[in-house]
Amino acid sequence: MGKAKRNIYLTNIPLEEAQHQYFSCFPTDEVFLKSERIPVLEALDRVTVDAVYAKKSSPNYNAAAMDGIAVIAESTYGAMESNPKRLKKEKDFIYVNTGGCLKDPYDAVIMIEDIVEIDSDIVEIYSGAKPWQHVRPIGEDIVEGELILFGNHMIRPMDIGALLAGQIQEIEVYQEPQVGIIPTGSEIIEVSERLQEGKIIESNSRMFSGMVQHYGGKPNRYAIVEDDYSLIKEALITAVKENDIVLINAGSSAGSKDYTVDVLRDLGEVVIHGVATKPGKPVILAVVEGKPVIGIPGYPVSAYFVFEFFLKPLLFKYNRQVMPEDRKIKASLTRRIVSSLKHEEYIRLKLGKVGDKMMATPLERGAGVTMSLVKADGILIVPQQSEGYEAGTEIEATLLKSKEEIEKTIVSIGSHDLVMDMLGNLLHKKNPLMCLSSAHIGSMGGLMAMKKRECHVAPIHLMDEITGEYNISYVKRYIKDEKMALIKLIKRSQGLMVPKGNPLNISGIRDLTKEDIQFVNRQRGAGTRILLDYYLKELEIEASAVNGYEREMTTHMAVAAAVAGGTADCGLGIYSAAKSMDLDFVPIAWEDYDLLIAKKDLNNKEITALIDVMKSNEFTKLVEALGGYDTSNAGEIIYI
Amino acid sequence: MGKAKRNIYLTNIPLEEAQHQYFSCFPTDEVFLKSERIPVLEALDRVTVDAVYAKKSSPNYNAAAMDGIAVIAESTYGAMESNPKRLKKEKDFIYVNTGGCLKDPYDAVIMIEDIVEIDSDIVEIYSGAKPWQHVRPIGEDIVEGELILFGNHMIRPMDIGALLAGQIQEIEVYQEPQVGIIPTGSEIIEVSERLQEGKIIESNSRMFSGMVQHYGGKPNRYAIVEDDYSLIKEALITAVKENDIVLINAGSSAGSKDYTVDVLRDLGEVVIHGVATKPGKPVILAVVEGKPVIGIPGYPVSAYFVFEFFLKPLLFKYNRQVMPEDRKIKASLTRRIVSSLKHEEYIRLKLGKVGDKMMATPLERGAGVTMSLVKADGILIVPQQSEGYEAGTEIEATLLKSKEEIEKTIVSIGSHDLVMDMLGNLLHKKNPLMCLSSAHIGSMGGLMAMKKRECHVAPIHLMDEITGEYNISYVKRYIKDEKMALIKLIKRSQGLMVPKGNPLNISGIRDLTKEDIQFVNRQRGAGTRILLDYYLKELEIEASAVNGYEREMTTHMAVAAAVAGGTADCGLGIYSAAKSMDLDFVPIAWEDYDLLIAKKDLNNKEITALIDVMKSNEFTKLVEALGGYDTSNAGEIIYI
Known part of the structure; x- marks a missing residue:
């Protein structure tokens, strides 16, 4: 360990208390942001500094509110159906369009529908006009000197319209809160760099940048800083000088290379280190030069939540806006x-x-x-x-x-296959308002979820140990209170995934008992695991005789990744997963992978659209290109 | 009128029917937007064209999930509290930090808290490690080949994080829908031009631009086009060529200069002209070259609603997104x-x-x-x-x-005074989470609103005709079921507002009966009108003897604007309104302008903050600078 230190202990303060304690370090009326004068045309989503009053009235003249004729009200009195009055153009009236200017001596408008044109110079009217009828008087819309916007107001599109109508061309607004983002870590690299073992692509700062933009701030992302006390200190000093808020990502925990908290103690005050949330616990909330500096944990999900917990409210506070519920x-x-x-x-x-x-x-x-x-x-x-x-x-x-999006989503719970992703993507492409959402908990899990009516469809591949037939007997055994159907999807090739060249010469299930072979399994209830158990039983092999039987992965790709990464020598899974990870494949069986559905749901709009996709050439082509699939029955319905 | 034509008749189709009919002219899967390949770092809020799969796993190596030591699981078996095992550095173990790389032969991590360092080379452990414990296996976060995003998905900050983690650097996205915006009208001018009589500042197109941005499109605003058939035609041809959607503002009605509908019939098909909404009726929904072209009415409020009715759904449709509820x-x-x-x-x-x-x-x-x-x-x-x-x-x-913003708003209903705007602005500046919302319906309206508990405070100035005292007797007479109080706000000078130089030599209320004087009044229930009626009664003048007594305005500024605009010779109002419109002022009386409030509300947080503002130097200075105000009692409480 050398001289590296470890602070194992973090506080465990409840979130609300931590927020209250930390935010009160920055009293609203002391939050200082510089302001600038900008054209109203560029002021969308910016925040006013002071109240804005109209410079001019709108309209700035008396305007006709209807198409028609402008008249002198007094000279129209007495006109009636039985005793119409005739008016002479240019003397008693002029034609006006909506928005046109009403000049002396005219003081009222008669609608075009209410006059009769006798000739090009004379019109007849059948009732008198009241003074100022159908006229938009000066200032009807906005009156000179009228308050248009308060200070501390975030400018909306309609506000820009009103400001311009009040002849405001420039406006004083706060500068957007500048958020400095410092990624740290000796193991992280930019996405543009070559990915080597032991290196991780830096992505959190880019997520933060997007969140800062969405919440009304301006992100300034700095270059990656190595795990080094003085480099981190230097980066923080610069960022605090150049920004209103600073984030420093990772190094917020209490490991030997977690320098952040010490640097922050050195530069300012650490208000809180450790909050009682999961994820997000090892956050550091500090104040440097009166500005918030937050140390954010490195795991992406923790990073996201810590931003939501502390940065989002701060950005709304700095922008003087109420955070929406x-x-x-x-x-x-x-x-x-x-x-x-x-x-x-x-x-x-x-x-x-x-x-x-x-x-x-x-x-x-x-x-x-x-x-x-x-x-x-x-x-x-x-x-x-x-x-x-x-x-x-x-x-x-x-x-x-x-809510709308969620309500139009087909919920799939069950087995995992790449084909489900393709199906979902094509469905959404052809019907942007529909989605397919897949949860992967294995075939048995899907069957149980369907029994409890937790999903619309359940992708399953469950072989009957006696008949060798797929799915039907399981459905009959477990679901009795509802008429069910299977939508045939694909047949797929299951087999043993082994490293390229098959170095251990694995040729079948029997080899799994060899002492030097590390297997990686699927989770309990997965159809693939049931398939394995079927063969083990047939071959009279005890589960305990297979090294790694207990190590569970939840998807084919995860199993393939374990083999590709060398943490296992082999695993059971589908051909396409093996191929995409560049593994070799020892075929074991073809199986039926179908969608289980309640019969009464078959005519739902979304399900019909899904079946259409299954039968499309586009789907067939994409799936067959993967290899190890047979789509010839896709979209067929089997009633159970 | 010359050869100008009039089409007076518009259809009156219900909104939902119009939307359905019009939107179905643009079937979702035929909406064509060009796509482009852009860096993931710039892809926030853009829409994916196709499904995106991870290029690499993340982590791309087996990583320590805890700070501690990497060990060979097998060599730790048998360690227990009563029989600890000693491990030698570089041989049996190495130190690792969270995220560090686990290389052959190490296959498990023991947490730093669970070891005891004997010396710099030897540690002691008290239980065995299971293979792969505290290890993040390759692909735990994202597995190579895993689906990250569907096509037609609007990219969020967290998606950018996931894309980068899957080593995606560039992504194919749709171009944002381009919306061409053509302002038309011979009477409209740019805000930068000098405002002359008969001209109106063009502001709608700027509101549209903001709305297009908020709804995920890219606005292209064109120069103002005069009311001229061929100029409008030319502008439309260009805009349709250069954009995915086109808006043309004003000229959508059926007046003599409303050429839009004819041009659109000439260039394409007018699907609907006239919808059964108010505002928004005279909309034109057309298709030109397969693209939506919408003629929007000129009034700002109509323009806003027409955009919401038709453009917002189209933008979501073009972006292939579900419109949020x-x-x-x-x-x-x-x-x-x-x-x-x-x-x-x-x-x-x-x-x-x-x-x-x-x-x-x-x-x-x-x-x-x-x-x-x-x-x-x-x-x-x-x-x-x-x-x-x-x-x-x-x-x-x-x-x-x-909802939060609304719930923290002090509702004021009653009389209008500029001082209320200043008060509201200062309250919001000092407490960004609080607002003051004022509705102007006159003192009596405010008193009645308070009686019905429709507001928190009611600004009133009601003179008792007998005692000459302000407000108290009115409150006693009308509100009996609740203990009330007055928060003293200001005394203000009421008088006759007349044009600069007082050309008609008006010296008091008695002059209002002169035949050549056009008066402009306030609305029924306004304290200012009650004041006028009090003087008329005192002087035994009939209301009908005052020219213009029937013409009502709802604010002091509106009255001042009428006088300044020449549609009236005089009106009763406050000094500050006269001054801001550069009018002369003939003082008539000082009156008490107070805030009526229920006694039990006096200690509300928002009200306390409001009273603090009234007592502040800043408020006093601002108000007294207006002239015609006395703030010496501001913030005092009178219990009734």
Whole structure:
């Protein structure tokens, strides 16, 4: 370890308390942002410094509010149906269009529909005009000196219209809060650099930049800084000088190379180090030169939440704007969630409306799994005092997508196959308002989810151990209260994925018992695992005789990645996964991969569209190009 | 009129039908936008063309998930509390930090907290490590070949993070829909030009540009085109060629200079001309070269709604995105609304929470009143089949501001004075989360609104005809069920506003009966009108003896503008209004302008902040600079 130090202990302060304590370091009326004078035409989404009053009235003259004739009201009195009055052009009246100028001596407008043109010079009217009828008087829209906008107001499109109408050409606005973003870490590299072992592409700062833009700030991203005390210190000094808020990413924990907290103690005050949230715990909230400096943990999901917890409110505060409420929705939890009393937990959810019930399915909970954030439709907050929720509990989720989008989404729960992604993509391409959302919990999981009506379709591949037939017997055994159907999707080739050249000469299931072979398995309930168990039983092999039987992955690609990465010598999976990771493949069996669905849902608009995609040439071509698939029955319906 | 033609008749098609009919001219899968390849770093808010799959796994190596030591799992077996095992550095273990690379032969990590360092070379462990414990295997975050994003997906900050992690550097996105905006009209000028009589500043196109940006398009604003058939035609041909959608503003009605519809019939097909909405009726929905071309009416409020009705959905459609639902809120209507069966009406509302009830007060309904849009907190839609609603009806409003903002707003209903704007501005400047929203319906209106608990404060100036005392006797007479108080605000000078130099030599109320003097009055219930009536009665003058007594304006500034514009010779109002319009002023009386409030509300946080502002030097200075005001009692409380 040498002289590297370790501070293992972080505080565990509840989020709300931490927010309150930290934000009160920056009293609203002391938040100082420079202002600048800019053209109104460029002022969209900027914040006014002071109240703005109209320079001129609009209209700035008395304007006709209708197409018609301008008249002198007094000279029209007495006209009536039984005793029409004739008016002479240029003397008693002139023609005006809506918006036209009403000049002395004219003081009223008669609508074109209410006159009769006798000849090109004379018109007849049938009722008198009241003074100023159908006239937009000076200032009807905006009166000179009238308040148009308050100070501290974020300028909207309609405000720009009103400002221009009030003849304001330039406006004093606050500069956007500048947010300095410093990525640190000796292992991270720019996306443009060559990816080597031990290196990770720096992506968090780019996510932060986008969030800063969305929340009304201006991101300034600095170059990557190595894990080095003095380099980090130097970068922070510069960033604090050049920005209103500073983020420093990673190094916020308490490891031997986590210098951030020490540098911040050196440069200013660390208000809080450690908050009782998961993800997001090892955050550092500091003040340097009166400005907020936040140390953000490195895992992408933690980074996202820490930004939402602390940066978003700060940006709204600096912009003097009220933070809009989150959109929420009630939903029924499909799976049990266990959470620790130690922290408030933020769980990513897939949401989908099945029948008339909104269903919430938790996604992976690891802080490192970026895709759990990308895939999430909503967030469930489990309070610190709660140990979690049972399946079936009605929870409230914060929405990350619109309710409409979620309601038009086909929810798929079950087995994983690349083909599902292709199907989803084509469906969405052809019908931008429809989505297919896939949760991967294996075939048995899908069957159970369908039994509980938690999904619209369940992709399954379950071989009957006696008949060798796929899927039908399982459906019959488990779902009895509802008429079901199978939408045939594909046949696919399952086999053993081995490194290129098959160095250990693996030729079949029997080889898995060899002592020098490390296997990697799929999770319990996965069709692929059931397939393995079937063959092990047939060959009378005990599970314990297979090295690595206990190591579980949840997708074919994850198994392939383990083999490609050398942490396993072989795993059971589909041909396309092996091929995409450049592995060799020892075929074992062809299996039927179908979508299970309730018969009554077959005519739903979204399902019809999905079946159309399955039958399309585009789908066939794409899938067959992967290899190891047979699409000849795709879209056929089997009633069970 | 010459050869100009008039098409007086527009269709009256219900909005939803018009939308359906028009949008179906542009089938989603035929909407054609060019795509381009751009760096992921610049792809925020852009829309993917195709599905994007990860190029590389992340992490791309087996990484330590904890700070600690990397070990060979097998060599740690058997270690226990009672029988610790010693490991030698560089042979049995190496130190690793979170994120560090785990290389052969190491296959597990033991946390730093679970080891004891014996010396710089030897550590002791107390339990064995399972293979791959505390290791982030290759692809834990993203697996090579994994689907990251579907096609037709609008890229969010977190998506950029995931794309970079999957080593995607460039991405194919659709070009943003280009929206050509053509302002037309011989009477409109650029804001930079000198404002002359008969000219109006062009502002709608600038509002449209902002809306296009907010809804994901790219605005291309063209120069102003005169009302001339061939010039308009030429401009349209160019704009259709250069854009995906074209807006042409004004000339959409059926007046003699409304060429737009004829040009569009000439160039393409006019699908609909006239929709059953108010505002927004005279819209033109056309197709030219397969692209949407929309003729938008000239009044700013109509223009705004037509954009919302037709352009917003088109932009979402072109971007292949689901339009988010509007935020709605239930509220109680404070005033009766009468609406025609001829159209669906869109009414701008002020919203405010008084006690625990959300109150909705309708704003001016004219299509020309831009400020009704700027001031609006929400919109009430009165269906075509409805004749309106009675006061007290519970309605549902579409929110234009956030609920939080509205809930923190002090609702003021009553008399108008510039001082209220200053007060509101200072309150918001010092407390960005608080707002003061003022509706101007006169002192009596304010008193009645307070009686019905529709507002937090009511600015009033009501003179008792017998005692000459202000406000107290009125409050006692009308509000008996609640303890009330007055917050003293200002004394102000009321008088006759006359043109500079007082050409008609007006010296007092008695002069208003002179035949050559045109007066302009305030609306019924305004304190200023009550003051006038008091003097007329005192002088035994009949209202009918005053020319213009019937002509009503709702603010001091509007009265001043009428005098300044020459449509009236004099009006009663406050000194500051006269001064800001450069008028002369004949003083008549000093009056007390106070805020009426329920006693129990005096300690509300927002009210306390408001009183603080009244007592501040800043407020005093600003108000006294206007002239005609006395602030010496501002902020004092009188219990009634």
